[in-house]
Amino acid sequence: MTFLVIIIILAFIFDYINGFHDAANSIATIVSTKVLTPFQAVLWAAVFNFAAFFLAKHVIGEFKVGNTIAKSVFEQFITLKVIFSGLVAAIIWNLFTWWYGIPSSSSHTLIGGFIGAAVTGAGGSFDVINFSKVLPTIYFIILAPLIGMVVAFVLTVFIINICKKANPFRAENWFKRLQLVSSAALSLGHGSNDAQKVMGIIAAALVAHGSIEKITDVPDWVPFSCFCAIALGTMSGGWKIVKTMGTRITKVTPLEGVAAEGAGAITLFLTETLGIPVSTTHTITGAIIGVGATKRLSAVRWGVTVSLLWAWILTIPISALLAAAVYFVVNLFIK
Template structure:
C-alpha cells in the first residue's frame, strides 16, 4: 500500500467523521421545534430524522460537485485535480483536504460544546479555505468566479449566507402571521393538536431536504481524493460506496442527536407553539429544497434558525431572546475564519513534518485529542433526551431584561 493510499484512507475516515458531526450538529435544524412543542418524542424525532437524512443523501449530487470545484482552486473545471497537486500520488492535495476537514470538525465540536447552532457547511468551507491558503497561497481561492456561472466564494457562499436567514425570517414570519389570522377564533385544543400532526410532516420534509443538501459535500471531497490517487476516473459521478457511507454517517450522527443544540434552538431562541413550529419547518424546507435544486451549498442552520426567529416575529406577543440570537449571529460570522485558522494551522503542522504520511497522521492525532477533550468537557453538563425540554435559563431568571427577552406585539 502506497503512502498516498494510506493518507487517502485517513481522509475517508476523517471525512465520514465530519459527516457524523454534521448529522448530530444539525439534527436541531429539523427536529428542535417538533421536540419543543411535543409533536414528537425526542428519541422518535431523531430516529425519524436519521432515516430521512439517509434517504435524502441519495436524491441529489448537485451540491457534491460544487464543493470541490467552485470555491478552492484544487480542481479543474472538468473535475480533475490541479496538476501541481497530483505529484507523489496526489499527497499534496490529500493533505490540504484532510487538514480542511479536520478544521471543520474541530469547529463543529467546539460550537456543539457551547450549544450554538453554527453552520457545518461554512465550517467545511472555512477549513478548506484555510488549508488551501496555507498550502497554495491566497491565489488558491476562487474568490468571485468567472462571471459565467454562479461559483466562487462570494456568490456561492457569502451571498447565500447573508440572504438565506433574511429570506427565512420573512417567509416564516409571514407564514406564522397568516396561520394565526386564519385560525383566529378556533379553540386552542383543536389548533394545537392539528398543528402538531402537521409538524411531523414538515419536520420530515426538512430532514429529507437536509440529507439532499449536506451529505453531498462530503461525497465531493472523498471523490476528489479518489480521483487524485487514481482510484476513480469518472468526474461526473460519485461512487456508490461513497454515497452509501456518507449517507450512513450523517444518518447515524442524526440519530444520536445533538441534544445541546436541539435545546438551544427549540427552547432558547423563541417560545414555540405548534403553529409556529409548522410555519418554521415548512419555510425551512422550501428554502433548502430550492437551494439544492439550484446547486447552492446553503447553510441549513442559517435557514432554520432564521425561520424559528421569523415565527417569533410573526406571532403577536411571542417571546424572542435576542441575547441568544446575538450569540448565534456571532458564531455565524466567525465560523468561516475560525475554521480557516484551524485548517491552516493543521496544514502547517503536516508541512512541518514533511507533508507526507507523518504529517497526515499528526493531523488525525491532534483532531482525535481535541475531540476527546471536548467530549469529556460536555459530560460535565450533559444534555440528553430526558432534559432537552427543561425550562430555559439564560444565565439568570426567566423574566424581563435579565434573560435578554423581548415581547413582540402586533
C-alpha cells in the first residue's frame, strides 16, 4: 500500500509539473499580445484547465484519453515498479526540458517512460506494447502540429479576408477580446487532454495493486484530483517556455493569436473525441507556425522550429531509456 501511495503522489507531482511546463501552450500568445498580464493569463488558463473536468465527465461522458494511456502496455505487464519507473523518468525529462525552455511533450514523456519500464521489466521484449493504442499516438507526433498548422493558416486567411474593410483600431480591440475566448477554449482542451493522461496512469496503478478490477472502475476522486493538480501547476507558470512559444517562433498579433489558439483548440477537441493522447505543445506550435506562414515563410524562425522538432523526436526514446535505467535500479531494492 505504501508503494501505491508513493506512486499516486508522484503522479500528482508529474501532473503539477505538466501544468506549469505546458502553461505556455494556452497563454503564450495572449501574453505576447499583451491582452493579459502573465499572472492574469495563468489564472485564466488554470480556471479552464479545471473546468475541463466537468466537460469530460458531464458533456463527453467518458475519459477516453486516460483509457488510451492506461492501455498503452498490456495489462498483464503493468506492475507498480513499471509505473513508478515511468513516472520518475517522465518527471526528470520534464524538468530538464523546462529548465532549458524546450517546449517538449509531457504526454510523450509519460508514454515513453511507461513503455521503457515495461519492456525492461519483461526482459527486453517488445510484446508488452499495445501497438493498437501506441501507434496512433506516434502518428500524431507529426499529424497534430500539421493539423494545427493547416487549420491556423486557413483560419488566419479567412479572418483577414473578412476584416479587410474593418477599422484597424476597432478590429484589434475586438480580437483582443476574442483572444480571451480562444485561449479559454485552448485551456479547456489542454486540461481535458493532459490531466486525463495522469488519471490513466493512476488507474493502471490501482488495477496493478488490486484496488480496482478494470481501468474504467476508477473512483471519482482520481480524475477530480488530476484536474486540480494540473490547474495548480498552470497557475505556477513556466515563463521560459512562454518566451519560446510567444516570441521566438514568430511575432503574433491579437488576430493571429485568435487563429492560433482557435486552431489548437479545434485540434485538441478532435483528438480527444478520437481518444488519442496528443501533445498540446506540438499542436499549438504547429498553429503558431501556420499563422506565421500566412505573412511569408521567412516570418517563421525555422532554426528555432527545427530545434523543437528534434526535442519532439527524441522525447519518447530518451524517456524510455531513462525509465529503463530507473527500473533497473528499483529492481535491485524491490523484489
